[in-house]
Amino acid sequence: MSESETRTAASAADALFDRYTLPKVALAVILTASLVGTWVTTTLNGHASAALAATKWAYFVALGVLTGGLVWKHAFVRPADLDTGSADYCAEMYARFDRIATGALAVLAVGGAVVLAGFRASLGPTPAVYAFVASLVALLPLAAVATRHDGSVEAQFRSPTGLASLALALAVVVATAGAEVAVRSGDPVAVGVRVMHLLAFAAWIGGAVWNIFVAVPAGKRRPTLAVVRAAGEQLERFRWTVRLVIPTLLLTGLYQAVDALGTTVGTYLGSVVGLAVLAKVAAIGLLFVIFLLCPMWRACSPVEGVCDLDDLGWSDPKTERPADSGRPDGSSEVPGDD
Numbered sequence: 001m002s003e004s005e006t007r008t009a010a011s012a013a014d015a016l017f018d019r020y021t022l023p024k025v026a027l028a029v030i031l032t033a034s035l036v037g038t039w040v041t042t043t044l045n046g047h048a049s050a051a052l053a054a055t056k057w058a059y060f061v062a063l064g065v066l067t068g069g070l071v072w073k074h075a076f077v078r079p080a081d082l083d084t085g086s087a088d089y090c091a092e093m094y095a096r097f098d099r100i101a102t103g104a105l106a107v108l109a110v111g112g113a114v115v116l117a118g119f120r121a122s123l124g125p126t127p128a129v130y131a132f133v134a135s136l137v138a139l140l141p142l143a144a145v146a147t148r149h150d151g152s153v154e155a156q157f158r159s160p161t162g163l164a165s166l167a168l169a170l171a172v173v174v175a176t177a178g179a180e181v182a183v184r185s186g187d188p189v190a191v192g193v194r195v196m197h198l199l200a201f202a203a204w205i206g207g208a209v210w211n212i213f214v215a216v217p218a219g220k221r222r223p224t225l226a227v228v229r230a231a232g233e234q235l236e237r238f239r240w241t242v243r244l245v246i247p248t249l250l251l252t253g254l255y256q257a258v259d260a261l262g263t264t265v266g267t268y269l270g271s272v273v274g275l276a277v278l279a280k281v282a283a284i285g286l287l288f289v290i291f292l293l294c295p296m297w298r299a300c301s302p303v304e305g306v307c308d309l310d311d312l313g314w315s316d317p318k319t320e321r322p323a324d325s326g327r328p329d330g331s332s333e334v335p336g337d338d
């Protein structure tokens with residue numbers, strides 16, 4: 001699509017509705033699809049309780065927000081961002097994320113106890129349960145210490161406690177997947193597939209929450225060119241992750257569906273669990289469309305230029321400013337609001 005066509009599409013989208021709603025719609029779809037997935041698993045595991053499914057879902061969301069957020073904090077933010085006048089922006093993002101992570105850890109502690117009770121009742125004192133407890137018990141205090149770190153961004157970036165928290169959060173995702181699958185089969189391929197499904201989910205929901213509740217509010221408070229460049233590059237790293245996440249969720253989801261329900265169409269159309277799986281296929285289709293529309297409509301962020309740095313007219317974004325920035329420091333007003 002040419003530049004003028006893209007701008008026309010963005011204007012048309014503006015005329016129709018607030019295009020910055022799209023990332024929030026995507027987050028709502030991810031939340032709903034994960035709730036449906038958790039309900040499907042608890043039902044297939046023989047515990048058809050809505051309260052248990054809801055508690056496990058809250059646990060998964062907290063784990064995803066923490067894990068995906070730590071990925072953004074230590075992988076999508078880069079030291080190069082800090083050399084270009086965006087250190088304050090990164091510091092505010094870190095502080096915002098730490099507050100969110102504190103809430104996620106509280107949910108993880110309570111939800112983890114409920115999930116553990118379920119694993120113990122189904123599996124007894126087995127290695128899968130020990131691995132789950134060990135990783136969770138190690139993660140909670142360490143990540144709590146990491147969120148209390150009030151040093152500079154450079155000191156926090158890839159700090160030993162930060163990286164250890166990320167490693168342990170990933171370990172909890174793997175251990176949860178292993179114990180969940182062990183309840184029914186323990187087949188190593190099924191464990192690997194579930195690990196991929198949950199890792200993809202965690203990376204997506206954690207990144208979506210960071211973008212909406214961390215990056216956008218922090219960027220709107222100081223929309224300078226350095227910040228827009230850093231934010232745009234970080235967002236692009238997340239978008240590359242999503243390019244991997246979408247096919248991963250679809251393929252691992254299809255594998256699990258065929259593994260649990262087979263390939264007979266009637267099974268899907270004639271049971272609530274089957275319809276739930278079909279709803280998830282529809283959800284991933286909708287998310288794919290949103291993923292395509294967001295950059296086309298410049299809807300990834302209300303901070304101008306973050307969606308596509310080319311919009312600011314840089315030939316070399318590290319050195320040049322747009323001709324019409326109108327401010328000595330190259331800052332620009334934030335257009336619109338979400």
Ligand code: HEM
Nearest residue numbers: 033034037038040041180250253254256257280281283284
């Ligand atoms: C839209 C994005 C998606 C998200 C956020 C998501 C998330 C989840 C989550 C959190 C679980 C619970 C796993 C557990 O309790 O260990 C799950 C299970 C499941 N998901 Fe997804 N999922 C998505 C897409 C899909 C797709 C496209 C399919 C395709 C059919 C699918 C099929 C399944 C199945 C069958 C299960 C149950 C597995 C089992 O218990 O054997 N998911 N999903």
